[in-house]
Structures are given as C-alpha cells and as structure tokens.
Amino acid sequence: DAGVIQSPRHEVTEMGQEVTLRCKPISGHDYLFWYRQTMMRGLELLIYFNNNVPIDDSGMPEDRFSAKMPNASFSTLKIQPSEPRDSAVYFCASSASHLGSYNSPLHFGNGTRLTVT
Amino acid sequence: AQSVTQLDSQVPVFEEAPVELRCNYSSSVSVYLFWYVQYPNQGLQLLLKYLSGSTLVKGINGFEAEFNKSQTSFHLRKPSVHISDTAEYFCAVRPNTGGFKTIFGAGTRLFVKA
Numbered sequence: 433d434a435g436v437i438q439s440p441r442h443e444v445t446e447m448g449q450e451v452t453l454r455c456k457p458i459s460g461h462d463y464l465f466w467y468r469q470t471m472m473r474g475l476e477l478l479i480y481f482n483n484n485v486p487i488d489d490s491g492m493p494e495d496r497f498s499a500k501m502p503n504a505s506f507s508t509l510k511i512q513p514s515e516p517r518d519s520a521v522y523f524c525a526s527s528a529s530h531l532g533s534y535n536s537p538l539h540f541g542n543g544t545r546l547t548v549t
Numbered sequence: 550a551q552s553v554t555q556l557d558s559q560v561p562v563f564e565e566a567p568v569e570l571r572c573n574y575s576s577s578v579s580v581y582l583f584w585y586v587q588y589p590n591q592g593l594q595l596l597l598k599y600l601s602g603s604t605l606v607k608g609i610n611g612f613e614a615e616f617n618k619s620q621t622s623f624h625l626r627k628p629s630v631h632i633s634d635t636a637e638y639f640c641a642v643r644p645n646t647g648g649f650k651t652i653f654g655a656g657t658r659l660f661v662k663a
Contacts, residue, residue: 436592463649475639475653488650523592527649534649535581535600540592 434458436541438524444547450512453544455524456505465538466499466509467523475523481507482529514548521545551576551642553654561660564632570625570657572640582623583641583651584614593639599623600645610634635661 437456445451457464465480479489484501492499496515501507511518525538556571574580581600585593597608604616614625623640640654 465649465651474655477650477652480649482649487648525592529649534643534647535598535645537583537585537595537598538593538649538651540585540594542590542592 436524436526436539438522438541438544440544441542442545442547444549445514446549447515448513449548450510451514451518451546451548453509453522453524453546455507455509455541457507457524457526458528458539459505461526461528461539462504463527463529464501464507465525465527466507467525469521469523469543470519478509511546514546516548519546519548551580551644551652553640553642553652555638555640555654555657557657558655559658559660561662562630563662565629567628568626568630568634568659570638570640570659572623572625572654574621574623574640574642576621576642576644578644578646581643581645582614582616583643584608584612584623584625585639585641585653586610587637587639587656589636596625596638630659630661632661632663634659 439454466478468476478491479499481501499509521543523543525540527536552575554573562568583598584596587593599616607613637656637658639656643651
C-alpha cells in the first residue's frame with residue numbers, strides 16, 4: 433500500500449500564477465478530501481468527493497479555487513490566480529466507506545507546501 | 550454542526566513523565582472521535598479512534614484516550630513519554646449519522662524534553 437501520494441511536495445510561485453496540486457488516493461478508497469493547514473486557521477476542509485463526485489465544497493474559499501476528480505485514482509486542486517494569502521500546506525486524504533458505515537479514519541498524504549510570493 | 554476545542558496549544562513535558570492532552574467537543578448528534586499525530590513535514594496519522602462500546606480506547610505508541618459523554622471530552626494520555634513523541638496532536642470529530650465530514654481541533658504541540 434503506497435499510501436496517499438501528493439505532488440509536488442513544495443511549490444513556490446509568484447502572485448497571479450496558476451497553481452495545480454495533485455493527489456493519488458489509496459486504491460479502493462471511495463472518498464477523497466482536500467484540506468488546507470495554516471498557523472492561523474489550523475486544518476480547514478476545502479472540499480470532498482465521493483466516487484469522483486464533489487459532495488461538499490462549502491470550504492472552498494473563493495472562485496479562484498477549483499477541484500476536480502476525473503477518475504478514482506486522481507484529483508487536482510487548482511488556484512488561479514494565486515495570491516500570497518494562499519500560502520499554506522495543502523493535504524489530500526482518502527477513506528473508504530463500508531456497507532454504508534462511515535467510521536474509517538482518514539489517510540493523509542504528506543502535503544504540498546505552497547508559497548506564493 | 551460540530552466543533553472541537555483543544556485546550557492547550559503547547560504542552561512541554563520531561564521524558565518519561567506522564568502527559569494528558571485535552572480535547573472537548575460540541576455536537577447535537579452522536580459522534581465518532583479520533584486522535585491524529587503529525588510529525589514535522591508529514592501528513593496526519595491515526596493514533597486511535599472511538600466508535601462505540603468501551604469508553605477507554607488504546608492506540609499506537611502506548612497512547613490511550615477516554616471518552617466521557619457527560620463532559621463531552623476525549624482526552625489523550627500516555628503514562629511515560631519519549632523524545633520521539635514530540636509532535637503535534639489533533640483531536641477530530643465526525644457525526645456518526647452518515648457522511649465523512651471530519652472537523653479537526655487546532656492541535657496541541659507536545660514537546661518532550663530530555
């Protein structure tokens with residue numbers, strides 16, 4: 433089990449540029465989550481998918497943020513245009529529901545540290 | 550809606566001493582409770598979880614937590630800490646009525662001194 437894989441590990445970009453963060457969930461997991469971690473706000477849930485369909489995007493801060501999950505093994509989080517206040521660590525996590533039960537833990541990737549200058 | 554309060558932002562402790570990290574939650578429905586640990590430059594890893602049944606749950610690395618429904622608490626304990634336990638610890642809550650939306654506390658940084 434390779435775990436949740438995120439790329440890149442670090443991204444430094446200039447304000448106004450487009451940024452794309454990538455995530456490969458654990459095979460067989462049907463839920464995928466994007467979180468953002470900052471010192472000021474802690475861990476914030478941005479959006480999550482079930483079977484590739486967005487279920488709740490109420491945490492997405494602005495229209496500059498978008499997320500897609502074209503298939504069960506890949507998701508992207510895009511910021512366009514990026515701003516310095518978007519600097520944070522972005523985590524992807526996945527989990528599996530079993531027979532309608534939702535008690536499985538989240539499995540996190542190692543995150544992408546984004547710096548917007 | 551659910552919320553989680555971790556009462557201490559930082560906890561310094563000497564090696565081999567006991568430690569308790571406090572967590573209180575608020576919810577109008579029954580919940581699942583989790584503790585995660587985050588080492589530097591890594592993602593969060595599950596320490597333990599409470600789903601139902603026995604209120605004392607044991608996790609990895611010698612940690613345990615006790616669910617107290619009347620006090621809406623889920624405090625994490627370890628009887629003797631090691632330098633390698635230095636990390637950030639997150640308490641999390643999820644409604645057990647369906648869905649995976651998980652809310653995390655602000656985290657407690659445990660610093661173990663030699």
